[in-house]
Amino acid sequence: MATITFKNVVKTYEDGVTVIPDLNLEIKDKEFIILVGPSGCGKSTTLRMIAGLEEVSKGELYIGDRLVNKVAPKDRDIAMVFQSYALYPHMTVYKNMAFGLTLRKVPKKVIDEKVRAAAKILDIEKYLNRKPKALSGGQRQRVALGRAMVRDPAVFLLDEPLSNLDAKLRTEMRSQITKLHQRLQTTFVYVTHDQTEAMTMADRIVVMKDGIINQVDTPQELYNHPCNVFVAGFIGSPQMNFLEGRLKKDEKGYFVKIGYSIIRLPERMKPSAYEEERVILGIRPEDLNLDKNNGDSIEVKVELAEMMGSEIYVYSTFEGKKIIARIDSSEKIENGENIRLTLDTQKLHIFNAQTEELICD
Amino acid sequence: MKKTKISSILTPPILTVLAVLFVIPILLVFINSFKSKFYIIGTPFELPDKETFVGLSNYIKGLSTSGFFEAFLRSVFITVGSVILIVICTSMTAWYITRVKTVFTKMLYYLFVFSMVVPFQMVMYTMTFTVTSLNLDNPVGIIFVYLGFGAGLSVFMLSGFVKSVPNEIEEAAMIDGCTPLQTFFRVVFPILKPTAITVAILNAMWIWNDYLLPYLILGTGQKTVPVAIQISMQGAYGSVDWGGFMAMLVLAIIPIIVFYLSSQKYIIKGVVAGAVKG
Ligand SMILES: Nc1ncnc2c1ncn2[C@@H]1O[C@H](COP(=O)(O)OP(=O)(O)OP(=O)(O)O)[C@@H](O)[C@H]1O
Numbered sequence: 031m032a033t034i035t036f037k038n039v040v041k042t043y044e045d046g047v048t049v050i051p052d053l054n055l056e057i058k059d060k061e062f063i064i065l066v067g068p069s070g071c072g073k074s075t076t077l078r079m080i081a082g083l084e085e086v087s088k089g090e091l092y093i094g095d096r097l098v099n100k101v102a103p104k105d106r107d108i109a110m111v112f113q114s115y116a117l118y119p120h121m122t123v124y125k126n127m128a129f130g131l132t133l134r135k136v137p138k139k140v141i142d143e144k145v146r147a148a149a150k151i152l153d154i155e156k157y158l159n160r161k162p163k164a165l166s167g168g169q170r171q172r173v174a175l176g177r178a179m180v181r182d183p184a185v186f187l188l189d190e191p192l193s194n195l196d197a198k199l200r201t202e203m204r205s206q207i208t209k210l211h212q213r214l215q216t217t218f219v220y221v222t223h224d225q226t227e228a229m230t231m232a233d234r235i236v237v238m239k240d241g242i243i244n245q246v247d248t249p250q251e252l253y254n255h256p257c258n259v260f261v262a263g264f265i266g267s268p269q270m271n272f273l274e275g276r277l278k279k280d281e282k283g284y285f286v287k288i289g290y291s292i293i294r295l296p297e298r299m300k301p302s303a304y305e306e307e308r309v310i311l312g313i314r315p316e317d318l319n320l321d322k323n324n325g326d327s328i329e330v331k332v333e334l335a336e337m338m339g340s341e342i343y344v345y346s347t348f349e350g351k352k353i354i355a356r357i358d359s360s361e362k363i364e365n366g367e368n369i370r371l372t373l374d375t376q377k378l379h380i381f382n383a384q385t386e387e388l389i390c391d
Numbered sequence: 392m393k394k395t396k397i398s399s400i401l402t403p404p405i406l407t408v409l410a411v412l413f414v415i416p417i418l419l420v421f422i423n424s425f426k427s428k429f430y431i432i433g434t435p436f437e438l439p440d441k442e443t444f445v446g447l448s449n450y451i452k453g454l455s456t457s458g459f460f461e462a463f464l465r466s467v468f469i470t471v472g473s474v475i476l477i478v479i480c481t482s483m484t485a486w487y488i489t490r491v492k493t494v495f496t497k498m499l500y501y502l503f504v505f506s507m508v509v510p511f512q513m514v515m516y517t518m519t520f521t522v523t524s525l526n527l528d529n530p531v532g533i534i535f536v537y538l539g540f541g542a543g544l545s546v547f548m549l550s551g552f553v554k555s556v557p558n559e560i561e562e563a564a565m566i567d568g569c570t571p572l573q574t575f576f577r578v579v580f581p582i583l584k585p586t587a588i589t590v591a592i593l594n595a596m597w598i599w600n601d602y603l604l605p606y607l608i609l610g611t612g613q614k615t616v617p618v619a620i621q622i623s624m625q626g627a628y629g630s631v632d633w634g635g636f637m638a639m640l641v642l643a644i645i646p647i648i649v650f651y652l653s654s655q656k657y658i659i660k661g662v663v664a665g666a667v668k669g
Pocket residue numbers: 043044045047049067068069070071072073074075076223
């Protein structure tokens with residue numbers, strides 16, 4: 031029901047620190063958008079500006095077509111779920127959920143219907159008469175979601191709503207929130223620093239660093255075509271391997287020289303402008319495989335082979351640099367041995383070593 | 392380990408002795424209030440028997456002593472009025488100066504804290520003069536004076552508790568549609584309730600028992616209970632009706648004890664809440 035548009039938004043806190051230097055972002059109607067980034071990069075600040083809890087220092091913020099810079103939180107038609115849940119401790123679950131509607135003078139009967147409907151969806155009907163302190167973390171979380179739901183807001187804001195839950199519950203709530211989004215058909219803005227959450231739930235992910243948006247894209251695009259070293263390293267676990275070297279060219283085509291080894295680039299890559307420049311070569315751990323036919327491969331020394339069940343994480347060194355590979359768990363790999371790995375060169379990413387921007391992938 | 396054991400053995404008897412010491416005077420007053428006035432001075436420690444027991448006649452006498460009943464009502468009015476005003480005003484103040492962080496609110500906070508250590512006698516005369524010239528020297532006016540004297544401790548205690556209330560709850564209320572006033576009365580104040588009740592009890596006790604301030608401001612024309620008791624103790628030409636006097640004392644003690652007992656569980660809650668959450 032609402033788009034959200036940031037136009038050259040600047041946020042400077044009272045102490046004079048500019049947290050968001052210049053934010054431009056368009057969030058589509060009914061989109062599930064997730065803001066990720068390292069701690070302190072301004073995700074919560076961005077979300078709180080949408081909520082109206084923080085003032086926009088400069089620039090324009092629109093919800094729908096309405097400029098909301100000066101609109102009070104209660105008039106923005108938004109609902110927010112906080113990391114600490116922020117339930118009203120002196121009210122029962124029912125009252126907690128009904129509070130927003132009561133303040134808006136919605137008829138009692140309508141409130142009752144909405145609260146019960148939400149409670150049913152979230153499976154908290156049994157607890158409607160309890161106070162929040164008599165609930166478990168997961169139940170509180172659902173009450174917080176319910177409180178936002180009953181309001182039928184145009185925008186749903188969630189600030190790390192799952193970070194206080196244990197791993198199993200988090201997985202469960204993840205799918206519940208996704209379902210909720212499909213059912214409610216409203217715009218969701220979700221903040222997290224958990225990339226699994228981002229990858230599994232988002233329509234689009236916004237990767238931020240130091241208040242600057244690095245890339246906005248679908249999870250798949252973000253994973254396969256990161257626009258710079260930061261995004262490439264931030265998304266994916268274990269992290270993408272980065273190897274710095276010099277780009278060279280011979281009669282067979284382009285290659286990167288790393289130490290005494292060379293890695294040939296696939297034919298389609300022709301970064302001619304960067305010949306003889308330093309570049310960073312990025313490759314994801316799953317694109318490294320054991321070389322069985324003595325083909326084009328690199329030799330690495332295994333430091334630690336970690337059995338994860340379905341696969342083995344091989345932590346090794348190559349030309350003095352750390353490199354991680356994910357290898358089928360049926361292989362036998364000993365710590366300390368030398369193995370040869372092939373690179374899936376189709377999946378290579380080449381970054382400019384100075385600007386750390388993508389050259390080609 | 393051993394140390395805690397010794398203290399846990401010694402603590403109950405010591406506390407028992409202390410409790411008895413505190414209760415004895417009250418008990419004596421209570422016992423003697425049922426005895427005929429001729430036996431009170433001579434045998435204060437004896438329980439009333441057939442000869443000395445006079446039933447409720449002391450109480451009837453006490454209440455009919457000139458102006459005591461009126462003084463009682465006046466004290467109730469002043470105490471209740473002051474406590475309500477103190478709780479409402481200081482909790483809002485505490486909320487404001489904790490949430491709005493400016494140099495001004497910080498100074499205000501220290502001013503409140505500082506006012507706790509100023510002895511009453513130091514401001515007694517200037518205060519009385521000011522109050523009189525402002526026409527506050529009546530039972531309604533004195534409520535505002537009590538607000539001033541009660542504010543220091545109350546603001547101090549309440550702001551300690553407000554700090555422990557997560558800001559996000561108030562933000563949630565704002566998003567849910569509360570105006571600042573609604574945020575305070577529907578969300579913040581209910582959360583503050585235990586501390587607010589503690590503050591109410593502490594203030595009620597000293598205001599009810601206060602002698603000097605009403606004496607200075609209201610004089611003997613508009614007596615409060617402590618003033619009335621003091622005056623009747625002076626008696627006419629040294630002849631004090633000890634029976635009526637004891638009854639008056641009991642009547643003066645009862646309201647505060649009832650109030651304390653009925654809200655005791657909140658006092659403990661409030662003090663603990665403050666202690667644990669800092
Ligand atoms: N009220 C404030 N006054 C001054 N600086 C603030 C304030 N709130 C946040 N900041 C600063 O703004 C920056 C961004 O904070 P923000 O809370 O948006 O980070 P975040 O991305 O949500 O981090 P996290 O993942 O840790 O929650 C931080 O450096 C923080 O110190």
